[in-house]
Amino acid sequence: MSVKISKSKASFVDILRMLVYLAVLLCLVVLAVTGFYPVLVRGEHISGYLVMVHATFAPVFAVCLAVMAVMWARNGRFSPGDWPWFDRLVQRATLVQNAGEERPRSSGLWRKIFFWLTIFLALPLGLSMVLSMFPLFGTHGQEFLLSMHRSTALVFAPIAFIHAVQVLVAGAK
Amino acid sequence: MYSDRRIGRTLSKRLTLAGFLCVLVSCLAAGATDTGQKLLGDESDGSRALPIHRIELLAASADESKDPQTVDPNIDPQAEVLLPFSTRHTCGRCHSYEIIQKGWHFNSIDPNADAGRPGQPWLYVDAKTGTQIPLSYRAWAGTFKPAQFGLTDREFTKVFGRQTPGGGAGERQTQDPDQVMRQYISGKLDINCLSCHNGDPRQDQGGPAGYAVQISRGNFRWAAAASSGLALVKGSAEDMDEAYDPFDPFAVETAASGRKTPPTITYQENVFDREKFVFFDILRQVPSNRCYFCHSNLYMGTETTEKWACDEDIHLKAGLTCVDCHRHGIDHNITRGYAGEQESSTHELAASSSCEGCHLGGDASSDPSAGRLGAPVPEHRGLPPVHFEKLTCTACHSGPWPTAKPYATKTSMAHRLGTPNVNKSPEMLPHIAAPVFAKQADGKIAPHKLVWPAFWGILRDRKVEPLALATVTKVIGEVLSKEKFPFSGDWPDLTADHIVKGLTALASEGKAVYVAGGSLYSLDDSGKLRPEKDHPAAKPYLWAIGHEVRPAAQALGIRYCTDCHGTDAPFFFGDIMTDTPVAQDRQVKKMVDFQDINPSYAWAFAFSFVFRPWMKMVVLGSSAVLALVLLLYVLKALTCAVKVLAGEKD
Numbered sequence: 025m026s027v028k029i030s031k032s033k034a035s036f037v038d039i040l041r042m043l044v045y046l047a048v049l050l051c052l053v054v055l056a057v058t059g060f061y062p063v064l065v066r067g068e069h070i071s072g073y074l075v076m077v078h079a080t081f082a083p084v085f086a087v088c089l090a091v092m093a094v095m096w097a098r099n100g101r102f103s104p105g106d107w108p109w110f111d112r113l114v115q116r117a118t119l120v121q122n123a124g125e126e127r128p129r130s131s132g133l134w135r136k137i138f139f140w141l142t143i144f145l146a147l148p149l150g151l152s153m154v155l156s157m158f159p160l161f162g163t164h165g166q167e168f169l170l171s172m173h174r175s176t177a178l179v180f181a182p183i184a185f186i187h188a189v190q191v192l193v194a195g196a197k
Numbered sequence: 198m199y200s201d202r203r204i205g206r207t208l209s210k211r212l213t214l215a216g217f218l219c220v221l222v223s224c225l226a227a228g229a230t231d232t233g234q235k236l237l238g239d240e241s242d243g244s245r246a247l248p249i250h251r252i253e254l255l256a257a258s259a260d261e262s263k264d265p266q267t268v269d270p271n272i273d274p275q276a277e278v279l280l281p282f283s284t285r286h287t288c289g290r291c292h293s294y295e296i297i298q299k300g301w302h303f304n305s306i307d308p309n310a311d312a313g314r315p316g317q318p319w320l321y322v323d324a325k326t327g328t329q330i331p332l333s334y335r336a337w338a339g340t341f342k343p344a345q346f347g348l349t350d351r352e353f354t355k356v357f358g359r360q361t362p363g364g365g366a367g368e369r370q371t372q373d374p375d376q377v378m379r380q381y382i383s384g385k386l387d388i389n390c391l392s393c394h395n396g397d398p399r400q401d402q403g404g405p406a407g408y409a410v411q412i413s414r415g416n417f418r419w420a421a422a423a424s425s426g427l428a429l430v431k432g433s434a435e436d437m438d439e440a441y442d443p444f445d446p447f448a449v450e451t452a453a454s455g456r457k458t459p460p461t462i463t464y465q466e467n468v469f470d471r472e473k474f475v476f477f478d479i480l481r482q483v484p485s486n487r488c489y490f491c492h493s494n495l496y497m498g499t500e501t502t503e504k505w506a507c508d509e510d511i512h513l514k515a516g517l518t519c520v521d522c523h524r525h526g527i528d529h530n531i532t533r534g535y536a537g538e539q540e541s542s543t544h545e546l547a548a549s550s551s552c553e554g555c556h557l558g559g560d561a562s563s564d565p566s567a568g569r570l571g572a573p574v575p576e577h578r579g580l581p582p583v584h585f586e587k588l589t590c591t592a593c594h595s596g597p598w599p600t601a602k603p604y605a606t607k608t609s610m611a612h613r614l615g616t617p618n619v620n621k622s623p624e625m626l627p628h629i630a631a632p633v634f635a636k637q638a639d640g641k642i643a644p645h646k647l648v649w650p651a652f653w654g655i656l657r658d659r660k661v662e663p664l665a666l667a668t669v670t671k672v673i674g675e676v677l678s679k680e681k682f683p684f685s686g687d688w689p690d691l692t693a694d695h696i697v698k699g700l701t702a703l704a705s706e707g708k709a710v711y712v713a714g715g716s717l718y719s720l721d722d723s724g725k726l727r728p729e730k731d732h733p734a735a736k737p738y739l740w741a742i743g744h745e746v747r748p749a750a751q752a753l754g755i756r757y758c759t760d761c762h763g764t765d766a767p768f769f770f771g772d773i774m775t776d777t778p779v780a781q782d783r784q785v786k787k788m789v790d791f792q793d794i795n796p797s798y799a800w801a802f803a804f805s806f807v808f809r810p811w812m813k814m815v816v817l818g819s820s821a822v823l824a825l826v827l828l829l830y831v832l833k834a835l836t837c838a839v840k841v842l843a844g845e846k847d
Contacts, residue, residue, distance in 0.1 A: 069583055072798060076805055083812045086819035093826040102834065104841075118844055140830075146823055154816040157809070159579030166582050 041095045048092050049188055051085035054078075056181050063174065086150050093143050100139040107133070135194060138187035145180040148172060238291035239527050250477040251470075255287045256280035257384070257418070259444035269473060270464045278446050281422035281430065281462045284363075285387040292527065294388070300529020303364035303388055305334040306350075311541045312336045313533060314638070317740050319357045320611045320648060321346065321666070322626040324682050326673040327691055327713065327778040329627045329651040330663060331738045334366060339650075339738040346652075347665025351376055354386055354417065355435075359409035360491040360610050364388035367417060378439040384418020391425050393487045396478035399426025402490045403615040406430060410617060416460045418443070427468045427475065432458035488519040493614050494745065496597045496604040496631065497623045511748045521570055522550050534743060536589060537639055552590035573749075580754065589643040589741075593753040596632040596644045596742040599767035602774070603630035606646055624687035628776040634768055635739050635791035642792055645739035649776040651713035653699065654734075655706055661717065661734040664706060672702045688778035693726050696779065700726075710734075714777025714784075728782065739791070762806045769799045 058078040062070045070078060104111055152173040156166050238248075254268035257280075265286035272279055285294050297303065304310040318331035318340045332348070333340040343353040343366070354367040361367070367386025371377060391400060392408065401407035401424045408424035415435035416423065423430035434443070436457035442448045443460065452459035468475055495504070508514065512522070524546055525531040532538065532550040539547040548554055549566055556575055558567030567574050577584075584593075597604055606629040613619055632644035653669045654661040676698045682689050696711050700720050703709035711718040717732035753768065754760045761768035771788040789799045 069586070071583070073801075076802060079805065079812065083815040083819075086816045090819035090822035090826075093823050097826050097830055101830065114841055140827075143823055143827055147820055147827070150816050150820045150823075154813055154820070156581065157579065157813055162576035162578050163580070163582060163585075166577075166580065170582065 037095070041092075044088055044091050044095060045188075045191065047088040048085065048184075051081045051088060052181065052184055052188075054081045055085055056177075059177060060181070082150075082153070086146075089143070089146050093146075096139060097143075100136045102133075102136055106136065132190075132194065135187065135190040138183055138190060142180070142184045142187055145176055145183065149176045149180050152176065234293065236291050236293050239293050239296065247479070247481060250479040251474050252287065252290070252477065253474050254282035255290065257283040257286060259442075267473070268464075270469055274450075275446060278444055278449055279462055279464075280444075281419040281428065283387055283418075284390045284421045285368075288390045292390075296527055297388060297390075297529045298364060300525065301531045301533070302362050302529065305365050306369055308336075310335075313538065313541055314535050315339070315738075315740050316533075317608065317610055317646070318648075318738060319343075319353075320627040320629075321348075321356065323666075323670070324626055324686060324688060324778075325677060326653070326669050327651055327677075327688065327711070328653070328666075328669065329648065329776075331648060331650060339736060341663055346663045347667055349373060349376055351379060351383070355413060355415060357610075358386055358412040358417070358420075359403075359613055359616055362389050362392040362491075363421065367412075379415075382437050382439070382441055382443055383415045383434040384443075386412065386417035387421060389421040389424065391421055391477075392490075393483040394479050394481070395425060396480040396484075397426045400424060400487075401426060402487075403617070405617055409613070409615075414460070419460050419462055422462055426465075428462050428464045430460060430462050432460040434460045482518065483520050485513060485519045489609075490615050491609050492519075492744075493609045494631075495607040495612075495614065496745075497607065498602075498604050508747075510744050510746045512746055515571070517570060522555070524550065535741065552594075556590075575749065587642060589637070589641045591644055591741065591743055591746075592634060592642050594746050594749075596745050598747070598751070599632055599634070599644075599753070599771055601765075601767055602772050603633055603647070605629070606631040608646070620686045622685035622687070624683065624685040626686055626688065628688075630773060630776070632742055633739060633773060633791060634771075634788050636793045637739075637741060644742040645791075646742060647737045647739045647773070649714050649737045650735065651777060652711075653703060654710050654712060656708040656710045656719065661710055661712060664703065664709075668703075668706065673699050676702050688780075690780045691778040692781070693779070697724070697726050713779055714775040714782055716775075716777070716779075716782055718779075730784075758806050758809065759803075762803045764800060764803045764807075766803065769794075769803065 055078060058074045058081075059070060062068045062074055152169045155161065156169040156173075161169060255265040256268050257265055265283060266280070268280060268282050270279065288294070299307070299310070301310075312335040315337040316333075316335070318333045318337065320329060321332055322329045330346060331340045332343050332346060332353075334342060343350070348356075350366040350369050350371060354361075354365075358367050363386045368388070370385075371380045389408065392402060403409050406423060406429065408420050411417075411420040411423045411430060414433035416430060416433065418434075419430040422428045432453075437443075437452060437459055441452060441459065449459050449461065453461070470476070496507075513519075522534050523531050525544070530542075530544055532542070532544050532547050534550045534552075536551045536553055538544075538551065544550075549558075549569060554566070555569040555572040556567065558565060558569075605623055607614060607625070608629065609615060611627050611629060612625060627648055629646050629648050631646040633647040634642050635645045635647070637643050637645075652663045653673060654663045677689065677691075677695060680689050680695075691713075696718050697720065700709045700711060700718065701724070704720075708719065712732070712735045715731055715735045715737065717729045717735050719727050719729075721727045749755070759766060764770070767788065769787070769789045769792070773786045773788060773791075775782075775784050775786060777783055787796060789796045792799075
């Protein structure tokens with residue numbers, strides 16, 4: 025009964041958080057398809073309408089990801105319950121014993137790690153492309169930025185998808 | 198007693214030895230022959246100093262198989278004819294003429310010579326028959342061989358030899374019995390070494406009695422001497438009848454007393470020294486001014502049409518000359534300098550003579566080769582590397598800055614610039630448009646010059662073959678005889694009725710067609726005119742622009758991406774008018790039509806650049822937020838870590 029009530033009282037912010045997350049996921053799928061298909065499947069550079077779709081969804085993705093970072097960051101905080109082994113290590117090192125208090129154990133450590141990895145990797149992913157649009161880097165710099173964008177995307181995409189799966193699994197529980 | 202086997206083995210050894218000796222002797226003989234063929238000036242001893250050229254002048258004999266004769270200005274004109282010196286013999290005494298003949302400027306008639314990238318064709322124009330046709334002896338798709346157009350080598354040379362350094366078709370032995378005597382009178386047009394290598398300021402290519410005029414008069418034998426500044430040539434071989442013998446003093450004297458003057462030469466005073474030798478101011482490094490005679494461009498329709506108001510190619514302004522990039526040895530196999538030339542050329546500098554070769558260096562070279570001749574290594578800041586796959590260097594750097602409509606362009610070869618009595622009207626045919634940004638064979642977009650062929654032809658097996666000039670001149674000349682032709686040299690206004698009359702008059706030749714402005718006109722079974730637009734046989738001919746290189750500060754894209762990626766940027770959306778004498782059928786095409794790119798896509802992509810600044814700001818802003826969130830929580834984590842390590846409780 026109490027669960028039903030709490031669900032019905034889900035705040036507007038919670039809905040917004042989920043909507044933002046869904047938007048991030050949608051953009052991610054579009055960007056992954058348009059970005060990886062020509063390069064990995066066809067062995068060509070991204071070009072034509074694909075690049076236009078890619079470039080259209082990229083800023084939307086960036087905005088949604090920033091909003092998501094703001095809204096989800098607090099939930100992504102690591103708590104002492106995320107690493108009881110660290111607590112024990114500190115206690116042994118400092119010889120200070122907790123007075124029998126048991127910290128609540130968290131089950132979302134990996135979800136949090138993947139969340140922060142997503143946020144962290146989004147920086148080189150976005151900046152590598154946007155900085156190449158300014159007259160700052162020469163040809164070698166441009167090639168470096170492009171390869172950084174590609175390699176970061178290769179790491180970013182699976183991490184973001186794994187995080188999405190974790191969120192879905194956690195939500196289902 | 199020797200056994201049979203032993204005898205056989207001994208014989209076998211001896212035969213092998215004899216065979217080996219035969220091969221060795223043959224090789225040595227061949228080597229000796231090669232060595233023997235090398236003349237004094239065929240191989241440099243390494244000195245960069247200029248050798249002096251104080252030499253005797255040699256003239257070709259009437260019988261070409263006989264030795265050349267030394268030119269003596271003091272001969273008895275009653276007994277001998279004073280002949281023009283022949284470069285083949287005078288220069289050929291120390292430089293192997295046969296080797297030089299294989300050079301790019303002279304080998305167009307050689308079917309084995311690699312045609313390379315399509316270059317500028319010879320454009321035969323005749324407003325009175327609505328003709329503007331690209332011709333070339335080279336196998337460039339879209340051009341026609343002069344013979345296909347009914348032009349003999351001699352006729353071709355008379356029209357176009359003005360802006361060649363001789364050789365090629367001009368010196369090919371005619372097989373046509375009707376032309377044998379004319380060739381005997383005119384002589385062959387030897388390679389004119391002096392066209393390029395004469396440092397004498399009197400070298401006269403385009404003056405009233407210079408090279409171009411001599412060729413138009415059929416004075417092929419006299420052209421080199423007339424232009425050298427050493428002699429004066431009068432008269433015209435073309436005016437002489439076929440019985441005239443230019444080597445017979447009596448014939449010359451007789452002809453001279455008539456109404457038409459035979460070609461005669463008078464050497465300037467003090468040309469010959471006491472030993473009857475002549476000094477030539479020969480330059481190894483050809484001055485750019487010599488190249489300009491045949492390779493000038495004039496882009497009209499701007500405020501800077503006058504040449505004093507136009508900047509030259511940045512390379513020339515930086516102190517280079519044409520031959521710094523376009524180099525060759527005695528074989529005169531000059532580098533053309535385009536990217537990819539090394540794939541079809543054996544020239545050792547082909548790879549390093551392109552834009553990339555000098556500015557970036559070649560990958561093939563083991564030594565650093567970038568920055569040749571002081572070429573700056575480009576940075577291309579902010580330019581996505583994909584541009585180097587889609588565009589040639591010249592796309593952004595060569596030719597005039599693109600405008601909404603390409604410039605009406607004149608070239609020396611097409612408009613005989615620099616020769617007497619040139620029609621200076623901007624409308625003068627042929628009509629060449631430039632720059633046209635079109636995709637070339639290697640898939641890259643490059644600036645081109647473009648001309649729309651216009652000619653009368655016959656449709657055979659779905660292919661159009663041009664009708665012979667003589668036929669067209671006679672038949673179509675009569676059909677259009679009552680029309681008025683603009684004094685400017687522009688097209689007459691042809692109508693459908695004119696074309697119907699023309700095609701009807703030419704019907705006896707076969708399935709007559711008229712090609713103009715990208716359309717192919719023919720008559721259907723009922724005699725009505727049937728125009729087919731964008732017919733493959735009517736495609737425009739394009740050749741790449743390599744020069745008029747602008748500095749980096751004036752390259753396309755220097756201001757912003759919208760220099761090209763604008764919704765009205767000329768690079769994609771410039772208007773190209775189809776050039777045709779049929780005024781009613783003139784239509785406008787977009788530049789993108791020549792780039793194998795979907796126009797809608799090009800426009801949509803260009804339109805996306807309206808939002809590009811916003812996109813940059815959005816992504817930068819979002820990245821800033823992400824970075825702040827990360828920083829905030831990293832600091833928080835650090836605080837926690839510090840607290841834990843300090844033994845503080847929450």
